[in-house]
Amino acid sequence: MSKVRFQQWSCFLLFFGMIFLASCGSKEEPPVSGTFQLAEIEINGVVNAASYAEVDPNLHVTLTFSDNVDPNTLQNNITLQPTTAGQAVALTYHTEGNTVAIQSTTPLNQFTAYRLTINTGLKSVSGNPISTGKIYTITTGIDPVDKFPRISDEELLTLVQKQTFNYFWDFGHPVSGMARERTTSGNTVTTGGTGFGVMAMIVAVERGFITKEEALNRIQTIVTFLETRTTRYHGAFAHWIHGETGETLPFSTYDNGADLVETSLLFQGLLTARQYFNSDAAGEIKLREDITRLWEEIDWTWFQKEDEKVLYWHWSPQHEWHQNLKIQGWNESLITYLLAAASPTYPISKEVYDEGWARNGGMRNGASYHGITLPLGPNYGGPMFFAHYSFLGLNPNGLKDQYADYMEQNRNHAMINYSYCVENPQGYSGYSEHCWGLTASDGNQGYSAHSPTNDRGVIAPTAALASMPYMPEESMRALHFFYYKLGDKLWAEHGFVDAFNLSENWFDNQHIAIDQGPIIIMIENYRTGLPWNLFMGIPEIQAGLTKLGFQQRKN
Missing domain, CATH: 1.50.10.140 (Glycoside hydrolase 144 (GH144))
Structure with a gap:
């Protein structure tokens, strides 16, 4: 191999070697901001709907995220309110890794519209804020539970x-x-x-x-x-x-x-x-x-x-x-x-x-x-x-x-x-x-x-x-x-x-x-x-x- 060709080949290997090292180094860096997001929402058995109608007033919501959720940021950033004037509904939150189970502390009003809001203040355990806030409309239906014992x-x-x-x-x-x-x-x-x-x-x-x-x-x-x-x-x-x-x-x-x-x-x-x-x-x-x-x-x-x-x-x-x-x-x-x-x-x-x-x-x-x-x-x-x-x-x-x-x-x-x-x-x-x-x-x-x-x-x-x-x-x-x-x-x-x-x-x-x-x-x-x-x-x-x-x- 001539001296000129050898020098050219050496430069080629050096260039791709630097790219390889740079690539390996990027994998060790923390994820960039904006990758924490909602992957799935399930309300009373219905998954990823734009809105939810005829929902059981005994509300059960399951949210699945792309990363584990910081529980300290849940209460102020996942809220439920009537679409008309009214106080926020009291909720309970149960976290398990990247899943959050939410329930209302008391049954919602029947045939009433609510707004479930996920604010951008919600964070993952690694400190990343959720990339996009979400708002879901929930309209309740009848509470299917019998209010009195069945008789003939x-x-x-x-x-x-x-x-x-x-x-x-x-x-x-x-x-x-x-x-x-x-x-x-x-x-x-x-x-x-x-x-x-x-x-x-x-x-x-x-x-x-x-x-x-x-x-x-x-x-x-x-x-x-x-x-x-x-x-x-x-x-x-x-x-x-x-x-x-x-x-x-x-x-x-x-x-x-x-x-x-x-x-x-x-x-x-x-x-x-x-x-x-x-x-x-x-x-x-x-x-x-x-x-x-x-x-x-x-x-x-x-x-x-x-x-x-x-x-x-x-x-x-x-x-x-x-x-x-x-x-x-x-x-x-x-x-x-x-x-x-x-x-x-x-x-x-x-x-x-x-x-x-x-x-x-x-x-x-x-x-x-x-x-x-x-x-x-x-x-x-x-x-x-x-x-x-x-x-x-x-x-x-x-x-x-x-x-x-x-x-x-x-x-x-x-x-x-x-x-x-x-x-x-x-x-x-x-x-x-x-x-x-x-x-x-x-x-x-x-x-x-x-x-x-x-x-x-x-x-x-x-x-x-x-x-x-x-x-x-x-x-x-x-x-x-x-x-x-x-x-x-x-x-x-x-x-x-x-x-x-x-x-x-x-x-x-x-x-x-x-x-x-x-x-x-x-x-x-x-x-x-x-x-x-x-x-x-x-x-x-x-x-x-x-x-x-x-x-x-x-x-």
């Missing part, structure tokens, strides 16, 4: 009836015996709600919650108060009454007199009681006579307003017909026309029913919603109480006239309400096949007649539970959800609270008579048909149905 469905139905009945028994006014409007109503008692309460007492006797004598005494107190102390208007009663004096309490500015629909709901209950207390005992004879006398004094024809072919809802001595509200279908008021036609003293004609209530067929719907045809009423059926109030005593099974099959009407209405909630077009939290039911109730924005066309995210237990005769499987699923899954929020001394809104994490603390009553009564109609059998056995009711052209299926 029959036991659960009895429990619901018994505890809900306590509202009417405990909140009956001490003077009048009538049902208070709601938990906080004091001296304000409700006419229609009292009718529901009377029917609930009959169920309570048959279920062994109270004795027959106790029910008789309470109902007699109510009837005596109505006859001797309560202001009446051509035989009809006001919506709200002072439970001690019997004076009318205005429901609104011009509504300070008769309310014919509330009067009808009252007498649906009183006539059922007259049918139930049918013995020759002196107390039962007196009750029957007193109820009959009140019933026969209602001048239904007066409310035709100078012989119009329609009934009017309100009248007062001061404002007369100022409200000017015709009772026209379809809504909760079929019972009003039936009782008016059945009256032995002041009956309306079938013409008033056809022209006034049915509007000569104008109350028909016939459209399809969620693939279900609705025979009568507004779009999507309206609030569910349309299918409940008139049918606490009036049995829709096999009941038909020229306008509808009434079991089909009520069942389809309930199915539409249910299907709407399952579809949940507005994306409210909690709506599902287990959680449904839109009707008039309290809400986080105040009282409203909730329905698919007035949906504010508010579910009222009475909507699904009082639909038990129409959709028993769907109603029972809802009952399981309300009691077992939300029972710590909904179940109270006097039954389920009136309503809740999971999107707003709002739960009512009130009970309302006209929502509690249908739960008890319609569950009993599902179980034994007792209220239906009593009411449909009243001779005047049978005469009224015949007069209006109803056909009935005979058992």
